[in-house]
Amino acid sequence: MTILVIAEHDNASLKGATLNTVSAAAKLGGDIAILVAGSGAAAVAAAAAKVAGVAKVLVVDAAAFADQSAENLAAQVVAVVKAAGGAISHVLAPATTAGKNVLPRVAALLDVAQISEIVAIESADTFVRPIYAGNALATVKSADAVKVITVRTTAFEAAAAEGGAAAVEQVAEAGDQGLSKLVGRELTKSARPELGAAKIIVSGGRGMGSSENYHNVLEPLADKLGAALGASRAAVDAGYVPNDYQVGQTGKIVAPQLYLAVGISGAIQHLAGMKDSKVIVAINKDPEAPIFQVADYGLVADLFEAVPQLTAAV
């Protein structure tokens, strides 16, 4: 039995989310193979070969994978699964926007179900996943020959990035489907840690009032704590911060050591994205705000007074 993990990367480096996915794969029992489909991605393949617990790295390096399009990547994954002639029992990817884009396509082409965002593994065919914004946890059993699964990275520790010595093997290229073309990317540049990997997150909501306030009030605190910045949907919709700051059911799922929710009311869709944080602090001027029901430490205060005080005190 081989478990195929789809590497997430930008042709230059292996994304951390892949390490959490390898840990999930290790819980299934079987040989772990990582597929690196990229263009000029030798460094990614080399990094994948060093990940602890990985038996094999399958590499396909071709222009068709430069932009990681769902169409080309899915066709390649399916080709690898078919070429293995039944040896691949599971296909896993992190439940990031990249993984969610590709894996349903893989599943449909294999005529199997896809199992989204698993948070626990009961056995090789039985998994736990949140539904209804995490207000319920469903245990589901798959009857399909190949299990195609996205993994919620916050639910699995990262595998060690060093220590492995996997064999690297080239696989045949499935080709360019010619269905889509990348026009461009506008990636948010930041020296701060990534939301998904940060130990501390400072998150702001509609209570920030404006983009200027968000930056002037929250950034100094985040800088002092070495924290990542996050936001509620309302703050993103209002244009205070870019879309990739959104934490929640339909944004990013985070579980840092410390999550500071500032001017966020605590709607279920927001809680879905942060309630597994180790320690939650809420600063809100409304004592009735639902965020206080999940906060370990709540402070009823005007954020424009409390946050600068906090920045000065830490």
Place this chain on the structure above:
Amino acid sequence: MKILVPVKRVVDYNVKVRVKSDGTGVDIANVKMSMNPFDEIAVEEAVRLKEAGVATEVVAVSCGVGACQETLRTAMAIGADRGILVETDVDLQPLAVAKLLKALCDKEQPQIVICGKQAIDDDANQTGQMLSALMGWPQATFASKVAVGSGKATVTREIDGGLETLEISLPAVITTDLRLNEPRYATLPNIMKAKKKPLETLKPADLGVDVTPRLTTLKVVEPAKRSAGVMVADVAQLVEKLKNEAKVL
């Protein structure tokens, strides 16, 4: 150009669902049901494309129980021209829905299918991608901007690191993210008009699709509750607690 918009009937986003005590699922009896919010965004986008003269017809499709008719009427009140209900009591999973939609695409020949990126009940985020795969079409998921040209569309997508813009050939599947548009409220005259729009009902067997679930739900439980925290009086006390009690600073 015809646009097909699948719409799902789900528990309203404002409702906090309760897990049934026997662990078989969540209790949706007597709970407010609505159109999945991402599908509302999809209908709105399709209707705007029609208003802009890009699309000629907007067809809303819902798969599920008879009551999904209401969801189709809502779509038609926003501006869809007609509705198709694929009626079944079977618990439909994304692969089955994608197959039903494929059969309808073969029949209706739309140039664009606009789906919501995820349904807020099963949180699967799969159907659009699966349909696109089954059709052999391009996909542009998590769209925050759509521009349709002749034979192609330019779509800006919300991704983990920011934004990405793709050019895809048509026919194609697009899935909506929150920032694509703000759906209008259906006006009373439009709600009345929607009641007279054509609504066709089919069964999965009419489309030759096997909708048998591939996944069996063994149990559904409530997640562990966070234990109640404490309120602090001021910033000084907060910092003290974070340093000495929680030890996270």
